Amino acid sequence: MFEHKIIFTGPVGSGKTTLIKAFSDHDPVLTEVRPSDDVASMKNQTTVAMDYGSVVLDEETKVHMYGTPGQHRFDFMWEILSRGSMGLAILVNARAPDPLGDLRFYMEAFKKLIVEDRTPLVIGVNHIDKTNPHIAAADFKQVTDEFRPNIPVLLVDVREGKDVRRLIMSLLFAI
Template sequence: MFDHKIIITGPVGVGKSTAIRTYSTSAVVDTDVRASDETRQIKSDTTVAMDYGTIVLDAETKVHLYGTPGQERFDFMWEILRSGSRGLIILVNALAADPAQELRFYLHAFADIINKVPVVIGVNQAPKDEQTRAMVATLQQVVQEMGAEAEVLIVDVRKRKDVNKLVKRILFSDKLFAV
C-alpha cells in the first residue's frame, strides 16, 4: 500500500478542519481548544497543533490528511507537519478582505516545498459569480508571480466531492514525491 501525506493549510476559519472531517473515513483526531485571542471573534474553538484523518482510496492507496493550525503563532507546527509531505492544499477564504494576500502569505510560508510537491489552491466560501471568476484569475496570477505551479479551484469543503477533487489533483500530479 502507498501512503500519501497531504498537508492542508490556510488562515483561521477557512475550512481546514471541515475538509478533513468531510473526507476522512477514519475517526478524525483534532487538537481544538477554546480560542483565547482575536480568533474568538471568528469562531469559538481553534486548532492548536493539527487535525488528522485518513482515507483508503483503493487496495494500494491510503491518504493521510494533516490540517495545520491557521494561527501564525503555531507556525512551528507547519514546519513539523510538512516533513514527508507528498502534497500541499492551500485553502483561501473567498470572503476574506484580501484573498490574494492570504495566498501570498501561505505560498511564502511553504516556499521550501511548493516547487517540490504538487500544490493545489482551494477557494472556499465562494459564490459562483463574475466577481469570483475574476478573483480566481487574480489568485492564479499570484501563483505565477510567486514562481509556483498550482491550479486554483473553487470548492465547498463541506462537500466530499469537492475535497476529493483537491486530493485527486495532488495524487495525479506528475510531481509526486515527498520532501
C-alpha cells in the same frame, strides 16, 4: 498500498478542520480549543497543533490528511507537519477581506516546499457562493505564477466530498 501524506494549510476559517472532518474515514484527531485571543470573535473552536484524518481512496491508495493551525503564533508546527509530505493544499476563504493576500502569505510561508522541493501543490478557494461573484480562479493564478507555473486553482466547497476528492486527486496526479 501506497500511502500519501498531504498537508492542508491556510488562514483561520478557511475550512481545514471542516474538510478533514467531512472526508476522513474515521473520527479525525482534532486539537481544537476555545480561542483565547481575537479569533474568539470569529469562531468558538480553533486548531492549536494539528488535525488528522485518513481516507482510503481505492485498493491501492491511502491518504493521510494533516491540517495545520491557522494562527501564526503556532507556525512552529508548520515545518514539523510538512516533513515527509508528498503534497500541499492551500485553502483560502473567498469571503475574507483579502483572499489574494492570504494566498501570497501562505505561498511565502511554504516557499521552500513549493519552490525548492517542487512539492505538488493545489489551491482550494473555499466559501465560494453568490455573495462573491467577483472572485475568479484567474486572480489566484496570478499569485501562484509568481512562485511556480501551472498550479491548479480549484473553487471548492470543502463540505462536499466530491470537491475534496478533486483537490486530492490533482495532487496525486502531479506526483
